[in-house]
Amino acid sequence: MRIQDLKELQLDGIKESANIGSGHAATALSQMLGKEVSVEVPKIEIIPIEKTPELLGRDAGIIVASLTKFFGDVTGRTLIVMSDDNAKTLVKILLNKEMSRDVVIDDMGISSLKEVANILCSSYLNAISEFLGLLLLPSVPVIIRDDFGAIISSVYLEFSGNEEFVFCVKTIFHFKDPKKELEAYLLLIPDTGGLTIILKAMDLL
Template identity: 30%
Template sequence: MKTYEELNGLELDTIREIGSIGTGNAATALSSMLGCEVRISMPEVRIMGYNEAIDWIGGPEAITAGVLVHMSGELNGIMLSVQQLEFVNLVLERMMDRTVEHYADLTELDRSALVEVGNIMISTFINALSGLAEITTHLTVPAFAVDMQGAILAVPMAEFGGQSDYIMTIGADFLCSGRKVPCRLLLSPDIRSLNFLLKKLGVLDG
């Protein structure tokens, strides 16, 4: 059984390739929802400690929105779409013809739109991953929260912190109508699922 910190170069490269393909598919899905061509920069896929991941997003006390989905089946774990304010306003402007200055200004309709977008991005990413590895993955109904980033990241820490202190982070920039907004996704399969996934992809013996 390998933990995140024990992955070798080939295994990390495979995970990075999955991240690139999944994020590209998420950008295509976002393009359909927003009604504009969405291009994406080369995604940066890294394995980070939880505290490093929190700093990477913007720090533990920064307020952000998050859409969280649990995975089950042949791949167990969670995936989180972190929606920083630039991303939120891109979605609201394209879908609701409005923007907000603060997360506190979000209406229930705004939240529903953000959940829909986050869910589609996560579902598209996981479907691409499942197709590549030829596995079956089920997703729960998404949960939405606005909180300090340290509190939002506490969910995967509480669920999987006993198995590993690391999490997979996928970062890129979406480009839409001349605007560049950050995309931040965090994927945390449990250790059994991580090993099963690497075996299915042919980069882990056994």
């Protein structure tokens, strides 16, 4: 079976684990903010790495990404990516302060984004780890602000040069106060051979 031939139905198990992870993330974020937050996972798929810049649109320009290494039975990296505007809106909600579109996110904002990224990444990896029966341990996230294509090219060439496909988890944050809906994507980029290990654990290879 070719990876690109996998059907949505065959990914239901890992999507369900991602939903469980999103529930844990929502609980942690709600506790952190002291207000209700829900996290939705409407779609998970395996896509060619060269198509990842299309997630936010080819003309997305500057985006904000959280880069986290993971270790264990499979090694690799995760990227949580969102538009620059969505990142600023998230910081505004997290810090409860105004932020104009032309202002660069400051150190306090970066720190708050790291905290959210750590919660989200850890929640997803823990749930997926339990589902697959594989050990996946995340590192401390690093926040990057750059062109999407430049970010993904750098990560791919540096760390995962022999893999062509990545797991993509579409993630939507729902905030009730203020009423906001923010979209992000979590990319699971295994090291060489890692995707094969994951698919074998899912009995798909």
